[in-house]
Amino acid sequence: xxxxxxxxxxxxxxxxxxxxxxxxxxxxxxxxxxxxxxxxxxxxxxxxxxxxxxxxxxxxxxxxxxxxxxxxxxxxxxxxxxxxxxxxxxxxxxxxxxxxxxxxxxxxxxxxxxxxxxxxxxxxxxxxxxxxxxxxxxxxxxxxxxxxxxxxxxxxxxxxxxxxxxxxxxxxxxxxxxxxxxxxxxxxxxxxxxxxxxxxxxxxxxxxxxxxxxxxxxxxxxxxx
Numbered sequence: 425x426x427x428x429x430x431x432x433x434x435x436x437x438x439x440x441x442x443x444x445x446x447x448x449x450x451x452x453x454x455x456x457x458x459x460x461x462x463x464x465x466x467x468x469x470x471x472x473x474x475x476x477x478x479x480x481x482x483x484x485x486x487x488x489x490x491x492x493x494x495x496x497x498x499x500x501x502x503x504x505x506x507x508x509x510x511x512x513x514x515x516x517x518x519x520x521x522x523x524x525x526x527x528x529x530x531x532x533x534x535x536x537x538x539x540x541x542x543x544x545x546x547x548x549x550x551x552x553x554x555x556x557x558x559x560x561x562x563x564x565x566x567x568x569x570x571x572x573x574x575x576x577x578x579x580x581x582x583x584x585x586x587x588x589x590x591x592x593x594x595x596x597x598x599x600x601x602x603x604x605x606x607x608x609x610x611x612x613x614x615x616x617x618x619x620x621x622x623x624x625x626x627x628x629x630x631x632x633x634x635x636x637x638x639x640x641x642x643x644x645x646x647x648x649x
Contacts, residue, residue: 465507469560475512481505525553528584533560550582557587565594608632609641616645 468477480486483504487493511530519531525547547553554576558566565572572594576587608629615625626638633641 463507465509468508468510470510470512475510477508477510481508525549526556529553529556529560532557532584532588545584547582547584547587550577553584554582554587561591563591563595565591604632605637609637612638612641613645616642 470476480489484498484501487498487501511534514530516536519527519534519536521527522530528545528547554566554573564570567573572590576582576590579586612625612629612633615628616622620628622642625642626635629638629641
């Protein structure tokens with residue numbers, strides 16, 4: 425109650441001031457004395473294997489899963505329920521109830537096209553929103569130093585639709601690049617099988633593959649000297 429003590433000291437100092445000032449301070453002191461609950465929620469985003477929560481939802485459930493805890497002990501324990509929100513169980517209508525950047529991020533992550541928040545998909549805090557989206561999508565597109573991230577954040581106002589358009593282009597380019605690399609690794613192995621030297625293979629594939637990727641492709645393949 426440090427705030428209450430501070431306000432009381434301020435009240436003592438202002439005894440000779442106007443009645444209006446005194447009443448204002450007394451009102452602030454009364455408001456500071458009120459207790460407000462601190463609510464903690466757990467948002468479960470799921471995993472590749474499990475979209476939904478399969479663990480215990482209360483402290484007693486968790487303790488009961490341990491066979492070493494006796495029933496008489498459990499009866500004496502004050503239970504605590506996990507205030508769990510499973511993102512994948514939220515309906516489209518429930519998702520639209522989120523009016524913050526969080527709602528835009530979750531809807532984008534779940535592939536929803538209705539990204540508008542009351543007709544506006546502008547990110548209030550673009551950096552926090554993009555970092556959250558980066559963690560959910562686990563993609564280098566949103567790394568702070570990536571060219572894609574620089575393209576997204578160069579504007580003062582960032583819209584989620586623009587973010588997802590850039591993300592889509594980045595994923596397509598990365599997929600094409602990966603497919604091309606795989607094709608050139610197969611070419612490297614075929615060149616080796618056809619009797620070409622390693623120097624020739626490296627020269628031929630260097631435009632697409634790094635030295636390490638060429639070595640990986642040729643691992644276990646007999647290459648002429």
